[in-house]
Amino acid sequence: MFSGPERERIAAALAEIACAAGEVLRRYHRGPCPHALKADGSPSSAADIEAEALIVAALAARFPGIAVIAEESAAADELAARPSQHFFLVDPLDGTRDFLAGTPDYSVNIALVAGDRPVAAALVAPGLGRAWWAGDATVEASVIEGHPGAGRPVRARPAPPSGLVALGSRRHGDPETALCLAALPVSETRRSGSALKFGLIAAGEADVYIRCGPTMEWDTAAGDHILAAAGGCVVIPGGGPILYGRYRAGYRNGPFAALGDPELAAGLALPAPRGTGGGPEQPLTAAHR
Known part of the structure; x- marks a missing residue:
């Protein structure tokens, strides 16, 4: 297992x-960005492929x-393979899709997983010039000339008495998510793209993001x-x-809720996960390692 200082260094x-x-x-x-649709109907662009090649090479070196x-290099046989105990x-x-449409709230996501949970991570929103990373604690920084600036600690906020700010996707919505949100004291809903929503909640700028549709x-x-x-x-x-x-399960997620205040979980009733195409969830437990 990685020590606290190691996790901090890795996250940076x-x-x-x-x-x-x-x-x-x-x-x-x-600008011009050649792209094509993958088998699942989602787009893959030249930007995805070039950025992934840079990340994979940098991770291999470090x-x-x-x-x-x-995402882009994961083939069907690789998705069916058992991961090692530590993996990115x-x-x-x-x-x-939002990136190709010209909106700025796309993101780059990298996480180190140990066992079955992430232990260090970075989330960068290049179009907004914002970066978050975390080992044991979360910091945020501006992106300056392609590098993270000086980080400052951020904390998610307690549920505000005036009502919750919910974040929703521009392109994804379903009745199950609407029902889950209806059970919470939401006073405002904002639309935002990508995993940026996690960073906004971590920074105390919003309170809840619920996703009942498929994610990876x-x-x-x-x-x-x-x-x-x-x-x-x-x-x-x-x-x-x-x-x-x-x-x-092919690395597919079921429904989830991202919450700034963990006490909000008591008021949630997320729907049971639909079939994932891989049978019951199989976490990387001690028996699988």
Whole structure:
């Protein structure tokens, strides 16, 4: 297991790598960016591929021997494979549709997982010039010339008495999510793209983000850790955390709620997960290692 100082050093290194990948994305943003649809209907662009290549190479140089599971290079046989005890989850461009549409709230997500939970992570929003990273604690910094600036500690906020600020996706919505939000004292809903929503809640700028539709582990791992290290939480049906390394489920997530105030979990009733195509969830427990 990694010590606290090691996690902090790793998180800072991940922030540097994510900021460098963000510069690749910025070069493509609002300009020509060749892209195609993958088998699942989601877009993959030249920006995704180039940013991922940079991240994978940088991780191999800085952390040799630790496996990398990255969105664009993950093939079907790799998704069915058992991960090692330590591995990186990488989304080089979260929010590709919004990115291609010219909106600025896309993100780069990198997380180190030990066992079945992330222990260090970075989340960078290049279009907004914001970066978060966390080992044991979460810090935020401005992105300055492709590098993270001086970090300042951030904390998620307690639920405000005046009502919660909920974050929703521009392109994803469903009746189940609406029902979950209706059970909470939401006074305002804002639209935001990508995993940036985790960073905004960690920074105390919003309170809740619920997603009942499908996501992948590389979509959530970095934001999950950054929010948890800021005092918030991400919960699944039943109130437990997301477990990572679920290779038999194809690394797919079920419903989850990201909360700035963990006490809000008591008022939630997330729907049971739909079929994931891989049978029951199979976390990387001691029996699998």
